[in-house]
Amino acid sequence: MIQFAAVNKYYGDFHVLKDINLKIEKGEVVVVIGPSGSGKSTMLRCINRLESITDGKLTINNTEVNDKKTDINQLRRNIGMVFQHFNLYPHKTVLENITIAPIMVLKQTKEEAEKTAMYFLEKVGIPDKANSYPSQLSGGQQQRVAIARGLAMKPDIMLFDEPTSALDPEMIGEVLDVMKALAKEGMTMVVVTHEMGFAKEVADRIIFMDHGQILEQAKPAEFYANPKEERARLFLSRILNH
Amino acid sequence: MDFAGALSGDHLKFLFNGFMVTLYIAFISIVLSFIIGIIIGTLRYAKIPVISKVLALIVETIRNLPLLLIIFFTYFALPEIGIKMSITAAAITALTVFESAMLSEIVRSGLNSIDKGQIEAARSSGLTYIQTLSKIVMPQALRRMVPPIVSQFISLLKDTSLAVIIALPELMHNAQIIYAQNINYVIPIFILVSVMYFIVNYGLSLIARRLESRQA
Numbered sequence: 001m002i003q004f005a006a007v008n009k010y011y012g013d014f015h016v017l018k019d020i021n022l023k024i025e026k027g028e029v030v031v032v033i034g035p036s037g038s039g040k041s042t043m044l045r046c047i048n049r050l051e052s053i054t055d056g057k058l059t060i061n062n063t064e065v066n067d068k069k070t071d072i073n074q075l076r077r078n079i080g081m082v083f084q085h086f087n088l089y090p091h092k093t094v095l096e097n098i099t100i101a102p103i104m105v106l107k108q109t110k111e112e113a114e115k116t117a118m119y120f121l122e123k124v125g126i127p128d129k130a131n132s133y134p135s136q137l138s139g140g141q142q143q144r145v146a147i148a149r150g151l152a153m154k155p156d157i158m159l160f161d162e163p164t165s166a167l168d169p170e171m172i173g174e175v176l177d178v179m180k181a182l183a184k185e186g187m188t189m190v191v192v193t194h195e196m197g198f199a200k201e202v203a204d205r206i207i208f209m210d211h212g213q214i215l216e217q218a219k220p221a222e223f224y225a226n227p228k229e230e231r232a233r234l235f236l237s238r239i240l241n242h
Numbered sequence: 243m244d245f246a247g248a249l250s251g252d253h254l255k256f257l258f259n260g261f262m263v264t265l266y267i268a269f270i271s272i273v274l275s276f277i278i279g280i281i282i283g284t285l286r287y288a289k290i291p292v293i294s295k296v297l298a299l300i301v302e303t304i305r306n307l308p309l310l311l312i313i314f315f316t317y318f319a320l321p322e323i324g325i326k327m328s329i330t331a332a333a334i335t336a337l338t339v340f341e342s343a344m345l346s347e348i349v350r351s352g353l354n355s356i357d358k359g360q361i362e363a364a365r366s367s368g369l370t371y372i373q374t375l376s377k378i379v380m381p382q383a384l385r386r387m388v389p390p391i392v393s394q395f396i397s398l399l400k401d402t403s404l405a406v407i408i409a410l411p412e413l414m415h416n417a418q419i420i421y422a423q424n425i426n427y428v429i430p431i432f433i434l435v436s437v438m439y440f441i442v443n444y445g446l447s448l449i450a451r452r453l454e455s456r457q458a
Contacts, residue, residue, distance in 0.1 A: 048366050077368040087363035091382050100377065101367035146363075153367060 001026045001188055002047060002157065007056035009042065009212075016042050018212040020056070026156070029189045031199040031220075034209035035235060040192045041161050043209070047190065048079045048159065060157070077105055080150025084162040086142040088134035088149070094121070095130045098149045106153065113152070120148035124178050140171030147178055158182065160191040196239060200224060208232045248430035253420050257431075260416030261438055263330075267412060268399040270334050275341035275398070276391075282342060283349025284375070297346075304343035310404050312336045317408040333405040333412075341398050348394060352387035353379055392450035396443045413438065 002024040009017040016039050024030050032040045045051040046058060049065050049072055058065045063075060088097050098120065099113035108116070121127045124144035126137075134142055143163055150158055160179065164172045176198050183189055183202045193199065199206055199220055206223040208216040208231075215229045227233045282301065286294050304312070316339075317332040327335060356379045364374040403414040417435045421427040 050362055050366060073368045073370055076366055079366070081363070081366040083359060083363060085359055087357070087359035089360065089363070089378055089382075091385070101364075101369060104373055104377070105368040149367070 001028075001061060002190070003057075003059045004043075004046075005057040005059075007046070007053050007058055009039075009046065009051065010054045016212050017046070017053070020214060022207070022214060022217075024188065024190060026188055027186045028204045029183045029187075029191070029202055030205050030207060031203035032190065032192045032207045032209060033194065033196075033199060033235070034215075038209040039212040040209050044159050044161050044190055044192050047157070048076050048081060050081075073105070077101075077153055078155050078157065080147075080153060080155040080158040082143070082146050082150055082158065082160045082163045084165050086134070086139070086146045086166070088142055088145060090134050093131050093133055094126075094137070094145050097134065097145060098152045101149070102152050116152050116154075117148065120151045121145075123151070123181075124148045125174070138171060139167045140174045143167065143171075143175045144178055147175070147182075151182075157188045157190070160189065160193065162192050162194070164193065164195055194239065196224075208235070210235070243429050244424065244426035245430045247424065248420070248427035249434065253427075253431075256416050256420065257413065257434065257438070260411060260413040263410065264399070264402050264412040265442070267330065267333050267337065267402050267405065267410070268395075271337040271341060271398055271402075272395050274334070274338045275345050278338065278342035279345025280349050282346035283353065284380075286346065286350050287353040288371075288375070301343045301346055304340060305347065307340075309336070309340045309401055310407065312340050313404055313408060329405075329408055329410050332408060333402070333410045336405075337398060337401065340401075341394065344394055344397075345391065348387055348390045349383070352383040352390075355386055356382050388453045389450055392446055392453075396446050399443060399446070400439065 002022075004020045004022040007017055007020040008015070018039075020043060032044065034040050042051055046053050047060070047065070053066055060075060060079070063070055065072075065075065088094075089100070092100065095114060095117055098117035099108075099110065102108045102113040102116060103110060106113075118127060118130065121130055124147055126141055126144055129137060129141060129145070134145070137145065147158075147163075163179070164175050167175065172195070176195060179189070179191070179198070180202050191198075191203075201220075203220045206216075206218055206220050207214055208223070208227070208229065210231050216223065216227065216232050218228075223232070224236065227236055282297055286297050286301070288294065313333065313336040316327065316336040317329070320327065320332075360378050360382070361374055364378045365371070369377070402410075402412055405412060406415045406418065409415065413435060417431050421431045
């Protein structure tokens with residue numbers, strides 16, 4: 001479904017992504033971990049072309065993401081994204097946040113879009129907040145709205161860029177629960193996170209990155225029990241033993 | 243000081259006419275420069291090759307010239323190259339050119355102040371650049387722009403008095419004619435003129451404050 005083939009990316013002289021080769025299948029939940037600055041988020045953001053790649057080939061369902069002929073807006077409809085800082089539109093209500101893209105991009109009627117929005121708000125557990133503004137919600141609630149906003153486009157893929165890193169500890173659980181439920185329903189998910197518990201429980205595959213490279217790919221049980229790479233071992237010991 | 247003589251019925255009517263000219267010129271210039279300022283500010287924000295650079299050069303040039311010079315130029319220099327205008331048209335043109343440049347900077351910095359995450363969220367949901375700008379960035383930016391835009395409008399209203407230099411019959415011009423007749427009229431007329439400017443401009447800033455508190 002998502003395929004990186006020999007992808008490189010530079011910021012000027014800085015080599016951010018080094019020879020990335022990665023294939024993600026439909027329905028797979030892939031969790032990307034690694035120290036900060038390792039290129040995890042950059043790699044994720046390449047998938048919907050928030051970042052462009054320098055060379056190599058990146059395809060989604062056999063469509064080349066960076067091809068000039070690719071209609072990027074068409075491609076993005078199909079890829080939901082959840083950000084670290086939620087990025088809800090502060091001037092719009094929760095309902096408007098969720099319905100704007102279905103109405104403007106998918107040309108749904110307002111009624112149709114609102115029905116879908118309410119369905120997903122129920123799903124993330126906050127239908128009563130439909131008419132609130134983002135500033136009236138807690139961080140956890142805002143992130144759940146952001147997930148509902150992504151789902152309302154009925155995408156095939158959901159990208160999560162450190163979705164719990166900006167949350168107070170007691171709100172992390174409610175967001176992870178929504179993500180777990182989504183994973184169980186068979187959504188294709190790529191998740192950049194530091195939540196090792198989530199990775200262990202939900203991931204089909206762990207990707208460990210450092211210095212712009214994918215150093216290790218493994219099933220979570222394997223990876224946590226016996227990381228092959230020295231740097232992965234070091235990273236895990238730092239994260240798990242504190 | 244001669245309050246009774248200075249503020250006679252005829253004089254008040256004459257001042258009132260001048261004030262109407264002031265408000266008329268200011269109103270037209272405000273509307274025009276608001277529209278042009280938004281267009282230029284947005285084009286510069288969008289970083290369109292060539293166009294944005296050319297606009298930057300024009301805006302920077304105008305912003306760094308005194309308004310008085312622009313008024314002079316419009317009325318005295320343009321006819322030399324075949325562009326003749328009435329006093330009113332010249333005043334409106336000069337004010338609009340100057341204020342559009344000022345407003346475009348307010349618009350541009352307002353747009354720039356919106357978090358890039360907003361744009362990423364909108365674009366990643368499939369909205370086009372234009373849709374993102376008009377539905378997500380511009381509405382948020384406009385709210386932030388209200389206070390500086392209103393204070394620019396207040397400046398504009400006061401700056402109309404500079405058009406006295408090309409004999410536009412606005413408030414200051416008419417005031418001058420009255421107090422030129424009699425030295426004892428100077429202070430009463432100045433007091434009245436000050437009150438007239440103050441009421442309108444203070445009214446504008448009260449409206450701005452209300453708009454600000456409503457969105458807070």
